[in-house]
Amino acid sequence: MSASVLETPAWPSTYGEEAKPRMGFFTDTTVCIGCKACEVACKEWNNVPDDSQGFTGESYDNSGALGANRWRHVAFIEQRKSLGVTEAAPDSLVQEAALQGLVSDSGIDTREEAGIRWLMSSDVCKHCTHAACLDVCPTGALFRTEFGTVVVQEDVCNGCGYCVVACPFGVLDQRKGDGRVWKCTLCYDRLKDDLEPACAKACPTDSIQFGELAELHERAGRRVDALQAAGHADAHLYGADPDDGVGGFGAFFLLLDDPEVYGLPPDPVATTRDLPEIWRATAVAAVALGAGILATFAGAGRR
């Protein structure tokens, strides 16, 4: 993939000599073990406040979603899926267990691989090529770094909340009691010191891979080929296509099911792509309003 494909509206052009290679994440969900080390490392390094939600009942996920106080979030999806053990998918796990002789006299064998598939995925800010949050930010608090990433300047943000509704992934949110908006910085401070982000550093299986985006794309392409050759026909990249609605992600994923299953939008679009059309309609409506008001004076003679 050529470097030009990875260009964003502000990077590298506005940085000139100071531009660094565009850095990003490749999250290979097939090797995620759901340890949540990334969530913890992110919180520790970035001093992100506690936001315990208690027990959600949603598998092992008790943190729910990304937000102002959660910049990495591990999703847990349990799917009833025959993994080639039986011909037909049974109606229930118990039935499948019985079919496979897993129910013994001494009790129920709880081997999880029997009829259930785990999908685990560590979600993060996508650091979009066309970042709607950055476009709509009225103060310039959100900016594109020399690494091509998207960062909120906490000393500028006035908590207007526009980016919160502009993000097609629901990444940004306002922090209660603080009023400002917070999100993943791709560890901007660590990058400046040539360190990898805390989550990638902590990931024990290299599910989270950090590096130059162009190189990550190549590596991810090889990984998908290998998985498909091994029979995982569903393996596909999410966010690696520069022609998608956000121009490709700076942090992209290898998934085994539809994005929405992981809580991700299947066809995200940066809202500002439609901004010319929006401004045009707004301008025409303003002119129409002016014409309408003038028209009400057409009969001014009779008042």
Next chain:
Amino acid sequence: MTHAGKGRGGGGEMLMVPKDEPRSYYGRPVIKSPVWKPEIPWYLFLGGLTGASAMLAWAADVTGNRRLGRNAGLICLAAGTGSPVLLITDLGVPARFYNMLRVFKVTSPMNVGSWILMATGSTAAIATAHEVLGLFDRLGRGARGLSALFGLPLATYTAALLSNTAVPVWHEARRELPYVFAGSAGASAGAAAAIFTPPSDAGPARRLAVLGVFVELGSTQIMEQRLGELAQPYKDGPAGRYAKLAKGFSAAGAALIAARGGRRGAAVAGGAMVLAGSVFERWAIFKAGFQSADDPRYTVGPQRARIEASDRHV
């Protein structure tokens, strides 16, 4: 399959939410709910009133209707003073409101709107100071026209502000929402001026109230039709209730003004109803945004339909 989709750039096709319940992660929303508080729908109303009143005041001045011009100018100034107060209190860090003006960004309707609001409000203040106190000689005479010029986009930019988001019922209504807001703004400006102005001078204001309601309700209807199944949030829950109130109050108020607006009492009652209708309309649209953001089917459904219509695999 019945997964009819919307072609990119397609004209009048309906957006469809697929018949099958879209898949999701434990039914959790994909996008975040707005963090905007009740100040925002009230501002949508007041900002529209400010902008349309600025134009009404100028047009009345130019045609020699001094009493109507002065009243519309005062309404413009009052609403234009209240608007920034609402916007600032809604901020997470109100003390940093001035950061809105540290840049000028056309990709941010909120930023552009902050400049437009400031320009409309300050020129309206100068114009009124000129009329009432005789201040600002030459500047004062031109200020009314300038405030009308800024006022028109002030009345409609809030539609761009809402449309330029990932919230399905706002973004997909981007072609109609500016007309809903323009109509609502015109209706409220006409109604407010008709309340405070003697009927003999308020003819244009009454006509504006009726025309505004007609445009507001008509474009709301077109918007809901074009949204197809995505219009559901405008019909359900609090948004649906506000929408019903908006239609009822606006239509009844406009009818009263049209039929009996020549009498002061009827003009005041009808004007108040049109104003209420305009407030409810903004609340309906505001609440529908929350309802569509909170349900993943409105986010995932149209996107999945789009993919299936284009034969891409994701």
